[in-house]
Structures are given as C-alpha cells and as structure tokens.
Amino acid sequence: MLKVDARGDACPLPVVKAKKAIAELNGAGEVEVLVDNEIAVQNLTKMAQQKGYRSAAEKLAEREYRVLFTVGEPAAEEGEAPVCAPDARTDTVVVIASDKMGEGAEELGKTLLKAFIFSLTQQDKLPKTILLYNGGAHLTCEGSPMLDDLKALEAEGVEILTCGTCLNFYGLTEKLAVGGVTNMYVIAEKMLNAGNVVKP
Numbered sequence: 001m002l003k004v005d006a007r008g009d010a011c012p013l014p015v016v017k018a019k020k021a022i023a024e025l026n027g028a029g030e031v032e033v034l035v036d037n038e039i040a041v042q043n044l045t046k047m048a049q050q051k052g053y054r055s056a057a058e059k060l061a062e063r064e065y066r067v068l069f070t071v072g073e074p075a076a077e078e079g080e081a082p083v084c085a086p087d088a089r090t091d092t093v094v095v096i097a098s099d100k101m102g103e104g105a106e107e108l109g110k111t112l113l114k115a116f117i118f119s120l121t122q123q124d125k126l127p128k129t130i131l132l133y134n135g136g137a138h139l140t141c142e143g144s145p146m147l148d149d150l151k152a153l154e155a156e157g158v159e160i161l162t163c164g165t166c167l168n169f170y171g172l173t174e175k176l177a178v179g180g181v182t183n184m185y186v187i188a189e190k191m192l193n194a195g196n197v198v199k200p
Helices: 013-025 038-051 106-121 134-140 147-155 164-169 184-193
Strands: 002-005 029-035 054-061 064-071 092-096 129-132 159-163 180-182 196-198
Touching: 002 013, 013 029, 013 038, 013 064, 013 184, 029 038, 038 054, 038 064, 038 164, 038 180, 038 184, 092 184, 106 147, 129 134, 129 184, 134 147, 134 159, 134 164, 147 159, 159 164, 159 184, 164 180
Parallel strands: 002 029, 092 129, 092 196, 129 159, 159 180
Antiparallel strands: 029 064, 054 064
C-alpha cells in the first residue's frame, strides 16, 4: 500500500498527489491519502468515481480524514454496450466565473446570465459540462435564482461542477444545491480537453 500525506495541502494538490501515487502502482493495489478537510475528501472520492476506482473515506479525528483507493487491473472483457438514446450533449464546456454576464450595470448583468442559463435548457445540443468558480459558485447554492434551470440541465445529463475552494471562501460549502464539488486540477483538465469552451 502506498501512503500519501496531503494534510495542509491546498486544492488541487491532494488530487494531484493521489493520481501520482496511483500511477506508481503500475497496476492493482491500494493508495491511502490523508487530508485535513471535507472538500478534499469529496474531491478525492469524485476522482475515484470518474476513474473507476473503489474508494472509502473515514474521519480519523478533528481535521483528519483518510481516503483509501483500491485500484484493480483493467477489465479484460466488456459486455456489449447498452442501446441508449442519442446523447444530446456536445463536447462543449461552459465556464461561469461570475454571478453576472458582461460589464456594466450589475442588475442587468444578473438578468442576462439568468436568461443565458435558461436559454441553455432550450437548446437542441446541450453542453457536456458547466464549470462554476469564483463568483459563479453562488449560482449552484441555496437561494440562487438559477437553481431550477441548472437542475433541469443536470437532469438532462449535463455535468455541473463548482469549485470547492470558492465554496469555502464564500462560506457556501453547506449550501450547494445542485451538481458536485470539484477542484482546479479537474477544471483545467476539462477546459483543455473540451472541443469548445464558452464563457458568457
């Protein structure tokens, strides 16, 4: 078992260190990661989910958590893919870094952004992912006027991810109401791998 001590590390270092340790396994094995906050635990378990690893998290003490990754050998055979409806999502990533759209009057900017997110729900082709960070983190939290539209997009398969560091900064960690928590490593990865990045 490989052990990683990421206590005291800021996002996205715990995820980066975990990925590096898993790569060092060169196959099946276990990686134990120690962190000191719940956002890091969520980021690590989300990464495990995305990569197909098993993970288990436990709180050891105040501000001390353990996340255990169990990495198996790649599957040798795969069954036939299930027949599904065509995916309406494109490889477009929408990036929202503010609670308003454009420069100028604040009230108008908020109205425009609400209209933009509603307009996304009406498109034939949906974005694959919506990333929210800095002021955009407010939009996925309780009290946001855009929650219903974001929930509708999520129900259609759009991945909605909000920056965990930003939620922490604004004191919104417990108020997230749609989508999941992510980190800067994943935000950078998804933007680099996107066919198109749209920033309203």
